[in-house]
Amino acid sequence: MHELALADSVVKAALQAADDAGITRIGRIVVKVGELQQIEKDLFEFSLTSVIPSQDPRLADAEFDVAEEAVRFACRACGTEYGRSDVDIDSAGDEGEAVHFIPELSHAFARCPSCASPDFDITQGRGITLERIEGSADDAD
Amino acid sequence: MTRIDPRTAVVSDRLAGVQRIIGVTGSKGGIGKSVVASLLALSLADRGVRVGLFDLDFTSPSDHVVLGADRRFPDEEFGIDPHRVEGIDMMSVAFFAGDAPVPLRGDAATNALLELLAITRWSDLDVLVLDMPPGLGDTNLDVIRLLPRLEFLLVGNGSRVVIESVRRALTLFAELEVPMVGLLENMHRGTSTAIADLAAAHRVCFLGSIPYDETLEEALGDAASLRQTAVYAGVPTLD
Numbered sequence A: 001m002h003e004l005a006l007a008d009s010v011v012k013a014a015l016q017a018a019d020d021a022g023i024t025r026i027g028r029i030v031v032k033v034g035e036l037q038q039i040e041k042d043l044f045e046f047s048l049t050s051v052i053p054s055q056d057p058r059l060a061d062a063e064f065d066v067a068e069e070a071v072r073f074a075c076r077a078c079g080t081e082y083g084r085s086d087v088d089i090d091s092a093g094d095e096g097e098a099v100h101f102i103p104e105l106s107h108a109f110a111r112c113p114s115c116a117s118p119d120f121d122i123t124q125g126r127g128i129t130l131e132r133i134e135g136s137a138d139d140a141d
Numbered sequence B: 001m002t003r004i005d006p007r008t009a010v011v012s013d014r015l016a017g018v019q020r021i022i023g024v025t026g027s028k029g030g031i032g033k034s035v036v037a038s039l040l041a042l043s044l045a046d047r048g049v050r051v052g053l054f055d056l057d058f059t060s061p062s063d064h065v066v067l068g069a070d071r072r073f074p075d076e077e078f079g080i081d082p083h084r085v086e087g088i089d090m091m092s093v094a095f096f097a098g099d100a101p102v103p104l105r106g107d108a109a110t111n112a113l114l115e116l117l118a119i120t121r122w123s124d125l126d127v128l129v130l131d132m133p134p135g136l137g138d139t140n141l142d143v144i145r146l147l148p149r150l151e152f153l154l155v156g157n158g159s160r161v162v163i164e165s166v167r168r169a170l171t172l173f174a175e176l177e178v179p180m181v182g183l184l185e186n187m188h189r190g191t192s193t194a195i196a197d198l199a200a201a202h203r204v205c206f207l208g209s210i211p212y213d214e215t216l217e218e219a220l221g222d223a224a225s226l227r228q229t230a231v232y233a234g235v236p237t238l239d
């Protein structure tokens, strides 16, 4: 399950962000899961809880807030903006599997619904992002 | 607090078991970076060095062709596992993309690189060889930015069309203080010493001259035949 590696990156990034912001107890870790990568929200939540280091005091009260984000594409050639249902990537087969591992491989399989260009930007909903962390500075530390 | 890209937080973790990271680069296409990177990895593996090969030329991956590696999805566990080919741990977008062309702009190439760095499980390696795309563009700048331990092995040849861009590359890498394994001449023909002279002028190690080898094309894809080529004989030993 490569979701575990991504979950591990979220937890490590949250700890780095906490240290940078002087947060000693993290309350909430707000994560977005982009539609393009086809990672199931439940599975990702499970991955996050299974990689979290149980001994780290900064994470003792931490809760995850995982939300899904729709993918949007913007065509560089004709300007059309479009979504997942407008493109033909076979999610069950090898194409979907490739995009699941490397969302940029959508450029190999997806085409603009208006002009058939592969030259598009993924403007949102690509993959996993850490939106923000919330927490407090424990003065006793 | 703004959005954070979580992947950068684990790049150094994922490469923690790797002793040296060597980017085989060159400012032009078609000068033999992929062949040199692949045969450098093969020759190191043959001498018992634990070696990985990471094809970063996402729009034109070649190392799987050079070494005759099957294109199939990597196994997935806590991340994805490189394929084992002739004793080399290999990762390439070719394992995912099948025959489809992969047109990527710079930002997309950066994202693909970060994704693979974040999810690939390299085992403990003495050397990880990166096969770089040509030029001084996105991916070359990305590895300089993301991998502080990176060393470059620069491939050039004695053609006047190539020499000028080799000089530009040497100037940039010196300015950015990227450690250099050295400068390797490939497809040497005639008696030109231009590349050796350039190495001396820029105070980088000259790693030798690999001759133009007519037998290379036939040998591609077959490790036993590749071991008989001048490229295999001419890649540096790194010791």
Ligand SMILES: Nc1ncnc2c1ncn2[C@@H]1O[C@H](COP(=O)(O)OP(=O)(O)O)[C@@H](O)[C@H]1O
Pocket (backbone or CB within 6 Å): B026, B028, B029, B030, B031, B032, B033, B034, B035, B036, B062, B134, B186, B187, B188, B210, B211, B212, B213, B214, B216, B217, B231
């Ligand atoms: N020393 C050599 N002798 C003969 N052909 C070579 C030699 N080095 C590379 N080639 C050939 O030159 C072409 C370009 O090599 P490649 O490694 O793909 O270059 P790059 O990665 O720099 O674009 C390939 O067909 C390769 O087989």
Ligand SMILES: [Mg+2]
Pocket (backbone or CB within 6 Å): B033, B034, B035, B057, B062, B131, B132, B133
């Ligand atoms: Mg190449």
Ligand SMILES: [Zn+2]
Pocket (backbone or CB within 6 Å): A075, A076, A077, A078, A079, A080, A112, A113, A114, A115, A116, A117
């Ligand atoms: Zn379009």
